[in-house]
Amino acid sequence: MTDNRRPIVVFEQVSKAFGEKQVLRDVSFDVKAGEILCILGRSGTGKSVTLKLLIALQRPDRGKIWIDDDEITSMNASGLSRVRRKMGFLFQDAALFDDLTVYENLALPLARLTGRPRDEIDSAVTNVLKQVGLACDTQKTPAALSGGMRKRAGLARALILNPRVLLADEPSSGLDRITASEIDDLLLRQRNEKNTTILIVTHDVHGARKIGDKFAVLDKGRMIAFGTAEEVESSEHEIARRLISER
């Protein structure tokens, strides 16, 4: 059956270096609306950089990146701000703002970007926190949260603007298997209920195979495999086969 969904994220011939170190070399892929792409690879192969390029926290040296028909590599600050409103980013350590409570962390973008009245912001924040199971922890600061709670608060913040594209950098790192599985379930539910396109960088093959539709494998800055789990399993690259294997 042909998949007629249009790509919402397109990465075209992207290269990025930090000084002498070439992190990405001519990497290309696309992700269709409502699809979950898991990016796998050994440490230091450019997976997190790929996510940061997608939300323009870093700029590529070469290549083009489209988010929902907007080419972002040459965009100015106001254009990027508009594109970022369609995106959410779950950072590896959640990256919640230390000075603010969980509630304030979530309310900040709503108050700044939507101009909604206070009661609507309250209700939106409460709804998202309920989704991630943190409804009772609104007044806690990030320092008072456990690793799993911080991750869920980070996910809530990434979802607060109801993004069309969600980027998640190692959502299950540092978590026990049960908590990691809960985070995976939250991501899956977000895709199923809101048709959110999700790109996940992960080392957790078990979780990735549970929720991923497609898989991209990076090695030494090059993409060596891309496709479904079965396609990657039959890749000619041994590293790709080993990374996708649960054994």
Added chain:
Amino acid sequence: MLNPIEFFGEISLFGLRAVRDTFSPPLEANQVRMQMNEVGARSLPLVLASGFALGMVMSLHTRGTLVTFGATALIPTVHAMAFFVEIGPLVAGLLVSGRVGAGIGAVIANMRVTEQIDGIESLSVDSFKFLVVPRVLACVLMLPLLTLFMDFAGLLGGFLAEFAVSHISVALYLSRAFMYLEWPNFIAPVLKTSVFGFIIGTASSYFGYTTNEGAQGVGRAATNSVVMSSLLIILADVILVKCILFAFPESAL
């Protein structure tokens, strides 16, 4: 590693951006209020204690010299002049650069290292306007106020030291202290500390905001913030004193 010219170019552009963004909406009122509390209220005990102690020490030193020349009546005058014109503003600037500068540098650098700044940017919030502008603004607004507290704490310390020796009355001490003090001697030095505040806020934020060296960078940002703020304050003081004397020639001591 930047050469000195590149460094001053970068830090100047950073400061100019802070000035420009101060006047562009939205005003980060909550952040400004928080930072004013951090810079102002939390620095107050240090400034008051230092001013008081410095006032006493100054009085003890000047007394010995002025007694030799039979000019004990001038002790309050010399004391007030020294404090209001130079010691108060400069010491307040250096104290705040130590306490607040290190804090700003370390906090912003830590936010960079822990991806909090990226987190803010990813939410379409301008991290520079959210983090840097309130800190610079708070330093600019609070340093003149802290200087006033420093001046009057110094005056109180000086009076108590003098009272212990000569039992001078408060009224006489104050009348002698302000006998030759003109408004330019008082206003211009206090206002120049706004420039010191701008230097502290800008330099400290710059080192924090531009760090990229992980945990080690946090410590380095804090150290560089204090060293560079203090150095720039002293250099700026030379220029500002010259400007004040040019604008108010009668304010020369």
